[in-house]
Amino acid sequence: MAFYPDERIALFIDGANLHSTGKTLDYDIDYKKLLELFKNKGRLVLAKYYTALLEHDDYSPIRPLVDWLDYNGFQVITKPAKTYTDRDGRSRVKGNMDIEITVDMMDIAPHIDHLLLVSGDGDFAAVVDAVQKKGVRVTVLSTLKSNPPMLGDELRRQANDVIDLADLGAMIGRPKRDYSHSGSSDDESI
Template sequence: MKKYFEKFVRKTDANSNVVYVFIDASNVWNAVKSAKKFIEYKNLKSYFKKNFNAGDVEIFYYDAYPKEGTRSYDLDGKHRFFTYLKKGLGFTVRKKELKRISIISENGESIIEKGNMDVEMTIDVMHNISKYNIAIFFSGDADFLALINYLRNGGKKVYIYSTKNNISHELKTGGDGYRDIKDIDEFWGKKLKHRAKK
């Protein structure tokens, strides 16, 4: 699939493309845990400019965070990271608190957490549709297939970045190309460490 990317880039003029990147943080986190390394987000814009002959790259980042007091570790680092992405790197950050839902069963009460950001991502994809000609999705969710088909039918190029263990077959084959982010050296930085407890 890498050859397809290279073929596409050769067909486009330098700085002729506008790339919008939409990152599902939960999907990326699964890759981080598997690789045992952090993503170097500061390298993403330069990577996409170089590999897609892009004059402009805009990156959207979607994440849900735990409610204060629900974790044994400090959450300040999470919020500092959001600030770094927004103010330091110029990303658009969409975030919301995880929704805690109480489930009663014969085994007693349990809490599940939900923080799906699919709607927020779809809104941004559609709201900005006239601004880009290439869309990049960091996701493995087959629910995005209908959106991707819509974009492609409208003349957009769509590429999927994920990992082989975190992507549906439908999404992997549903765009104009797929890359396994674990194979892209520029994306990876320092080793993953255990969180410090409070």
């Protein structure tokens, strides 16, 4: 990882993509550790987390995480997820945040030196190129060590650097919670 102590860093997290990657790598992300890791690498000026939420559910399993992130140093960007019926009659949920992430990356580019994009979505290759043309280094955090790989080839090739999340498990991961027994856990942190 190439970081410089005085560089201005922005962290952009595609929440759905990171969640899928964590499941594939079989560890939960400790967002406090993730934030601290990059605060210690330079001047972290911005940390954003993007996710879509089902608005009409009485309880959303992601709501506690979103609330915790919002109170602990992240700017949380949400939008309502849309439900639709696919051609086979199955109910599906759609909540893509790519446009929001892209617009925000372009907006912040003149004010930072290094952008960290936590997503493997190859659709981001074009905006990574555009941000690089503004003089910003872009590091992508995803994984190639899963089956199938979570990192799109075009994004991997466009990035200045790639950090494989499989290699960060000891630094930013925590063991998955065991919900098989009743009783409360002493560690309820996010």
